[in-house]
Amino acid sequence: xKPKTAPPPPAISNxxxxxxxxxxxxxxxxxxxxxxxxxxxRAGKANxxxxxxxxxxxxxxxxxxxxxxxxxxHHEDLTPTxxxxxxxxxxxxxxLQGRVQEKGYxxxxxxxxxxxxxxxxxTLALAKGKLAPDQREDIKRRDLEREARRDYRAKTxx
Numbered sequence: 001x002k003p004k005t006a007p008p009p010p011a012i013s014n015x016x017x018x019x020x021x022x023x024x025x026x027x028x029x030x031x032x033x034x035x036x037x038x039x040x041x042r043a044g045k046a047n048x049x050x051x052x053x054x055x056x057x058x059x060x061x062x063x064x065x066x067x068x069x070x071x072x073x074h075h076e077d078l079t080p081t082x083x084x085x086x087x088x089x090x091x092x093x094x095x096l097q098g099r100v101q102e103k104g105y106x107x108x109x110x111x112x113x114x115x116x117x118x119x120x121x122x123t124l125a126l127a128k129g130k131l132a133p134d135q136r137e138d139i140k141r142r143d144l145e146r147e148a149r150r151d152y153r154a155k156t157x158x
Contacts, residue, residue: 011113012041014048019135021108021127027096030087031062031112031122034078036070041120043070046112053086053107053124055097060086062109062122086122096126104128 017023033041040046045068053062062084069080088096099105110123130138 011111012044012046012048013111014051014109016049017108017110017125017127019130019138021106021125021129022134023110023125023127024105025126026110027088027092027124027126029060029122029124031120032085032087033067033120034076036073036076036078037067038120039070039073040067041112042114048109048112051109053109055093055100055107058090058093060088060093060096060107062086065109065112086124099126 047066049066051063051065053060055061064081065084066080067078069078096107100107105126105128108125108127110125112120112122114120
């Protein structure tokens with residue numbers, strides 16, 4: 001009989017980021033959390049809306065990520081939107097620092113997930129902001145693809 005494995009905890013995603021930014025590159029970074037924050041993340045009680053990453057003194061930090069305080073912890077009082085350190089190799093940080101200094105580029109978290117070994121990770125995107133015409137273009141492209149799929153399904157149906 002196989003031992004039961006727990007299902008992976010839900011990934012917290014920032015769906016609005018892909019709508020507001022052109023994603024150029026993605027990076028996977030560890031995140032420094034306290035014990036109760038990990039419990040809340042495993043319960044899926046976090047929000048990446050309006051969060052961003054910034055490089056300061058050769059280290060990367062994540063700002064405005066909201067993690068709801070774990071309800072059963074009373075010994076540690078953590079601010080839900082505190083600044084959290086991201087763990088990347090120094091060479092990756094230097095590369096990103098050069099790219100972020102260019103006009104219009106920013107670091108946006110796309111999702112927070114747990115690896116098979118139980119480590120919390122953040123998928124960061126090097127992104128450039130979209131303008132309103134770009135967003136309309138994406139919507140138009142999606143509608144055309146949807147219509148093409150419908151037509152194909154209608155033709156191949158017996």
